Amino acid sequence: MDSVFMNTYHRLPVTFARGEGSWLYDINGKKYLDFGSGIAVNLLGHNYPPLVRAVTEQAAKYFHVCNYYQSDTSIAFAEKLVEACAPAGMRNVFLANSGAEANEGAVKLARKYSLLKYGPGRHTIVTLKGSFHGRTITTLAATGQEKFHKDFGPFTDGFVHIPGGDIELLDKALDGLTVAGLLIEAVQGEGGIVIQNSEFISAAAKLCAERDILLMFDEIQCGLGRTGTFLALEQYKGSDGNPLKADIVTLAKGLAGGIPVGAVLAGSKTCSIFTTGDHGSTFGANPIAAAAGLVILKTVNNPEFLAEIIRKGNIITDALKQNPKVREVRGKGLIIGFDIEDSSWLMLKAGIVRADLAKNHCGLLMLSAGTNTLRLLPPYIIQDSEIDHGLEIMTELLNAG
Numbered sequence: 419m420d421s422v423f424m425n426t427y428h429r430l431p432v433t434f435a436r437g438e439g440s441w442l443y444d445i446n447g448k449k450y451l452d453f454g455s456g457i458a459v460n461l462l463g464h465n466y467p468p469l470v471r472a473v474t475e476q477a478a479k480y481f482h483v484c485n486y487y488q489s490d491t492s493i494a495f496a497e498k499l500v501e502a503c504a505p506a507g508m509r510n511v512f513l514a515n516s517g518a519e520a521n522e523g524a525v526k527l528a529r530k531y532s533l534l535k536y537g538p539g540r541h542t543i544v545t546l547k548g549s550f551h552g553r554t555i556t557t558l559a560a561t562g563q564e565k566f567h568k569d570f571g572p573f574t575d576g577f578v579h580i581p582g583g584d585i586e587l588l589d590k591a592l593d594g595l596t597v598a599g600l601l602i603e604a605v606q607g608e609g610g611i612v613i614q615n616s617e618f619i620s621a622a623a624k625l626c627a628e629r630d631i632l633l634m635f636d637e638i639q640c641g642l643g644r645t646g647t648f649l650a651l652e653q654y655k656g657s658d659g660n661p662l663k664a665d666i667v668t669l670a671k672g673l674a675g676g677i678p679v680g681a682v683l684a685g686s687k688t689c690s691i692f693t694t695g696d697h698g699s700t701f702g703a704n705p706i707a708a709a710a711g712l713v714i715l716k717t718v719n720n721p722e723f724l725a726e727i728i729r730k731g732n733i734i735t736d737a738l739k740q741n742p743k744v745r746e747v748r749g750k751g752l753i754i755g756f757d758i759e760d761s762s763w764l765m766l767k768a769g770i771v772r773a774d775l776a777k778n779h780c781g782l783l784m785l786s787a788g789t790n791t792l793r794l795l796p797p798y799i800i801q802d803s804e805i806d807h808g809l810e811i812m813t814e815l816l817n818a819g
């Protein structure tokens with residue numbers, strides 16, 4: 419079945435034909451509860467009526483105009499996006515198509531900032547061990563996980579990985595003479611749901627500010643309401659005790675709820691660095707993605723909606739903590755990881771979609787991350803009864819292991 423594709427994924431033998439809310443249906447009509455949202459993409463689930471409407475209405479107007487012109491829909495989206503990220507210090511945005519592309523743009527932006535101000539040689543980007551920043555040669559160089567690096571060198575120069583949480587090492591690594599930026603996922607997704615602690619982030623903010631090193635957040639997986647605030651970085655404080663401000667923020671994945679889009683947001687230091695011709699992307703600011711993105715922003719960037727994400731996340735986290743088979747639970751809002759005994763792990767992995775046990779009449783879609791972490795990223799519109807249903811299936815699977 420997979421022969422038409424290059425063999426880059428371990429695809430499970432399930433072929434989807436349609437989706438509705440938190441559910442996906444395969445070509446045989448079997449249903450699956452979606453606890454993964456296509457890796458934090460389908461924030462509002464499947465077939466969400468306002469999203470479908472926005473996309474079809476835009477498609478009937480125009481699909482694309484190149485970036486030599488303006489698009490009313492793209493402008494509206496960019497305005498709303500910058501507004502949503504203004505509390506984190508963001509002033510303007512470059513729109514791209516994916517997370518890797520957004521991070522590439524962020525690296526270019528940081529390097530040019532440093533070059534203009536300090537001249538050549540100060541171009542290093544420090545990132546954290548366990549991080550994931552994308553699959554291009556440069557974003558792989560940024561990614562702090564060896565397993566993604568093998569076979570593909572040489573990589574782009576100028577990346578250093580340090581362990582998260584170690585302020586002393588951070589202080590040494592943030593050398594004001596060679597380092598342009600520090601790139602952090604406040605909550606590492608692919609790395610196994612690893613939450614950076616507040617002391618570390620505050621220290622990072624302080625050191626970056628003192629040395630004029632750009633503080634950059636990759637919010638591609640943990641942003642967009644996933645942790646219960648629009649950006650995950652909003653839950654941290656700067657060293658002065660005030661809300662944390664970033665210099666660059668990247669977004670992608672769920673930003674248009676399932677249409678490809680990526681964004682590089684820039685704060686006051688970086689918003690005027692790129693000039694005409696410095697950067698570009700044919701499909702960047704695509705109007706269909708923008709139309710979808712507007713619906714995402716209007717729906718998600720709302721205090722009551724965000725409070726629901728926290729409430730729903732707590733239900734799942736509390737239930738997992740009660741389960742004796744679960745070793746450790748890490749989560750914030752609806753980004754949740756839990757570690758399990760090795761034997762249960764194998765059982766669960768095998769059961770990720772085969773959970774159509776007679777009793778439940780449905781499967782459960784979960785994700786893995788890191789080395790032995792199960793990762794849950796349910797759609798924000800998931801209902802309490804669906805959460806309970808999913809937790810029941812999970813308990814059954816864990817007990818079977």
Ligand SMILES: *Cc1c(COP(=O)(O)O)cnc(C)c1O
Binds near residue numbers: 517636639640670
């Ligand atoms: C998924 C992801 C990326 C890469 O995004 P793509 O759209 O796959 O290129 C980068 N950073 C983080 C934190 C991610 O989760």
